[in-house]
Amino acid sequence: MRPQLKDVAWERVGDQLRLVYDPRDQLLLTDPEGTVEKLLALLREGGRTITELAAELSLPVTDVLAAVEAFDAERLLENGDHLGGLNAADAERHFSNLAFFELFGTLERSREDMQRRLREAHVLVLGTGGLNSNTLPHLSGLGVGKVTLLDRDTVDPRNFARQYLYRWDDIGARKVERAAAWVRSFDPSIEVEAIDTGVESAEQLTDLIGRVRPDVVASGIDQPARIDLWVNEACVRHGVPFVRGGIWATTGTVWSVAPGVSACRACVPADPTNPEGYDDPDDPALAGEIAAARLYFGRPHPNRGIGPVAGLLGALGAFEVLRYLTGFEPPAYAGRPLTVDFAGGCATSQREWSRNPACEICGRS
Numbered sequence: 345m346r347p348q349l350k351d352v353a354w355e356r357v358g359d360q361l362r363l364v365y366d367p368r369d370q371l372l373l374t375d376p377e378g379t380v381e382k383l384l385a386l387l388r389e390g391g392r393t394i395t396e397l398a399a400e401l402s403l404p405v406t407d408v409l410a411a412v413e414a415f416d417a418e419r420l421l422e423n424g425d426h427l428g429g430l431n432a433a434d435a436e437r438h439f440s441n442l443a444f445f446e447l448f449g450t451l452e453r454s455r456e457d458m459q460r461r462l463r464e465a466h467v468l469v470l471g472t473g474g475l476n477s478n479t480l481p482h483l484s485g486l487g488v489g490k491v492t493l494l495d496r497d498t499v500d501p502r503n504f505a506r507q508y509l510y511r512w513d514d515i516g517a518r519k520v521e522r523a524a525a526w527v528r529s530f531d532p533s534i535e536v537e538a539i540d541t542g543v544e545s546a547e548q549l550t551d552l553i554g555r556v557r558p559d560v561v562a563s564g565i566d567q568p569a570r571i572d573l574w575v576n577e578a579c580v581r582h583g584v585p586f587v588r589g590g591i592w593a594t595t596g597t598v599w600s601v602a603p604g605v606s607a608c609r610a611c612v613p614a615d616p617t618n619p620e621g622y623d624d625p626d627d628p629a630l631a632g633e634i635a636a637a638r639l640y641f642g643r644p645h646p647n648r649g650i651g652p653v654a655g656l657l658g659a660l661g662a663f664e665v666l667r668y669l670t671g672f673e674p675p676a677y678a679g680r681p682l683t684v685d686f687a688g689g690c691a692t693s694q695r696e697w698s699r700n701p702a703c704e705i706c707g708r709s
């Protein structure tokens with residue numbers, strides 16, 4: 345391991361050093377002898393092992409190791425042995441992705457490790473409509489190496505409020521074929537499979553996930569009513585995380601399930617975002633919310649997903665997929681749906697699902 349300091353700025357303030365990497369945070373280190381500053385300068389040059397650093401500074405290896413671990417805990421270091429491995433074309437193509445991942449890089453996982461992980465990743469995109477036609481471009485821009493797309497619809501004029509993958513000339517064409525063509529023309533290095541079908545059962549999805557073996561599923565299908573339970577069952581059975589987003593009148597929601605870690609969708613017998621297909625809960629307040637949701641969904645409810653709404657939720661979903669794939673931070677919505685209030689300045693709130701030990705899908709007997 346050869347620790348490499350990120351682009352950290354520092355200045356001396358008397359006996360102290362003020363270090364800044366992320367301007368939200370600053371570190372004040374006591375350094376009366378100037379030893380820490382010398383170590384920082386050597387770490388910035390990089391290319392030295394802990395033993396070599398200790399020898400150069402005439403310090404015990406244990407002291408240098410402790411300092412390096414402390415800097416790593418502040419996310420100031422990457423392992424130089426894990427840098428410089430991308431070819432020039434990939435480094436240029438992913439310049440901003442790498443700059444973003446640098447913020448979260450550590451000795452254990454460098455920015456390039458995260459980019460490589462994306463290149464090796466495979467995402468199953470269920471539905472290329474309002475939500476995922478906004479998620480898919482983000483996955484493509486991030487450099488996900490392979491996507492499998494599933495949809496059963498044709499492009500129609502109503503899609504143009506929020507589905508920018510499609511062109512006016514595509515009206516009447518199969519959506520999944522046009523979405524696949526978009527990905528191929530955006531970045532020919534991305535491998536794409538298009539499946540022109542709907543989802544009719546949990547078994548069908550279980551078979552599909554078993555065949556394509558994705559790392560993550562991005563689910564943007566609303567129908568039939570039990571679709572979320574089917575996706576949940578298939579993903580939990582295979583241990584594959586999934587991310588789901590949707591629009592419900594004046595709110596949008598994004599949530600995910602980390603099998604074996606978070607509550608799954610079936611742990612929550614009912615939820616106002618999908619009142620059908622679940623048992624009524626015992627909690628009177630929640631039962632009231634669900635009764636109201638059932639009345640709402642019982643009336644015709646035109647798709648009110650304007651572009652900014654679908655774009656925001658699609659981007660939040662892509663962010664969650666990115667968390668699963670790179671681990672740059674832990675999944676943020678696993679068993680904790682994020683609600684965005686479109687009637688309240690897009691303020692967000694989160695509601696926690698409890699894991700049900702007796703859950704038929706994820707419970708352990």
Ligand SMILES: [Zn+2]
Nearest residue numbers: 608611703706
């Ligand atoms: Zn469960």
